[in-house]
Amino acid sequence: MTDSKQFSFPDENGYYGQFGGAYIPEMLQANIDKLQKTYQSILADNDFQKAFHTLLKDYVGRPTPLYFASRLSEKYGTNIYLKREDLCHTGAHKINNTIGQILLAERLEKKRIIAETGAGQHGVATATVCALRNRECIVFMGEKDMERQAPNVARMKMLGATIIPATSGSKTLKDATNEAIRYWINHGEDTHYIIGSVVGPHPYPAIVAQLQSIISEEIRRQLLEKTGDALPTHLIACVGGGSNAAGAFYHFLHEKKVQLIGVEAAGKGVESGESAATTFLGTTGILHGCKTLLMQTKDGQVVEPYSISAGLDYPGIGPLHAHLFTSGRAVYQQATDDEALKAAFELAKLEGIIPALESAHALAVLPKNKFKTTDKVVISLSGRGDKDLATLIDKM
């Protein structure tokens, strides 16, 4: 087995190392079974690939630029490139996945799409592709998040989606995911569930990672064009569930020379009791159908995470990341709310780009790492900051 295989693809049972699998009740077995048996052939199919890439180009606006950030580079004494996922249609990388999964749903002949959303970015990306491909769309969103992210709720409604508030538990992303899974249990025969991150039962982490891998495919090509070498020295991306990081790391997983850095939300500080620093605080357990690292009590009750960024406010990480972390292939660092805010303002002032608060966490570790003047540091700028303006204005 090559390194590339070991990290890019789960084994036949859906495990990345010891993490992954499909820990689902029997009520989901038929649907998951069908997905497991068909996803590889559907994703590899020529017609699928053609339709996927055409939409990415003409509708999403790919390839997104790899931008050399000269003033930021100067400040940190190195060479910093920003992968501009914030320029995707709908404002974040999330749509790479939903475009692929709506095409998958069509091939599975499912008439209805469901999705969970935290900040609303994945919900908007799902509602968008449902409008595009004429599918019924239901988005589950924590009642608390619906208040925090009202503009995205309005966007989803305008796109024709039905929003169902998750009123159980802590009324945030974790509970929205529970509600989406429960809905799927009750309506499995005609419904496809578009999970928004590299989480959930096998084969979801593999599907989402593969669809997001377009990010690193482009980085390789663009970096080669710009510098004559396809490999950066460092690749930095924020990690909630970890889909933009999985996509940005994907085609570099087997390149040992590339240092992969995932950045988790430390909220008010990793030891504050209010954070989402999963690799730092988490232990092995089962969440949303997969074995992974998650934040939990000693009794195995899932702990409610906290971050200023709703997109990183998740108590687990995808099984691929759990494996990259425990195997040491990638390192995971933490950035607090304040550090992320500072980085967001810095990027706005130095480069004229207002990043999403999620992406600002990736920028926030720049001062914490030592770079050489010859290093090439690629940062995944996963989303734009429009949705966070209310929070940002508050801190000005």
Added chain:
Amino acid sequence: MSRLQKIFAQQKPILNVYCTAGFPHPESTMDVMLSLQEFGADMIELGIPYSDPLADGPVIQESNATAIKNGMSIQKLFADIKSFREKIHLPVILMGYLNPVLQYGFEKFCQDAAAIGIDGMIIPDLPDAVFEKQYAPIIKKYKLDFIFLVTPETTDERIKKLDRLSSGFLYAVSSSATTGNTNKLTGINAYLQRFNALSLHNPVLVGFGIGNKEMFMEVNKLAAGAIIGSAYIKAIRDAQNVNTATKSFLSSILG
């Protein structure tokens, strides 16, 4: 013959009643179990509360959240049961999600459960492949029964496999749904007839959405009995007295 096998040897419809441990009050577990025994249940299924019960509808979810707030945990549950297990002659099975069991330690869980007279367990999110590979020998070592769920969408071949891996009984989910979700049993007869045609080695109990006498009688025509959960939780959640609420609930089903 295990206690579960003895129950099924009685040749009468079996009523298994589910209740979340530590619900509605921190110390309700003994009351609930003694009352169920006194008023005619044949088997007791105790739920281990979990923060994220994926297979459960709103009623049982809420009971899980209440029980966690009430301080219920596997440690407390085992200590509680140990103190009164001798008063209960019915078989007792535990139903819980995998994560809390894993954190307690799977083997320690089985060892401690067996030591206090637990008869079997249901872990709905434990995949059969993982069970077969890692956990079946432990279950066997502690002489516990382990029960798998099947649904109307489960293929015949898979039903046979899950029957082979199960002991005690096979749990037939009435429809592909979360708990407490159905009020009608559409197509239940054709579904249950499938089991009879497969000549399974376990008796079949039907659960999810069974909430009244009529439905209990209906499934008894073709299955060994039924499991009632959400309807019982509703009956006791606001009750002043668990004993009288259980009496009136069970007489509405069995009377």
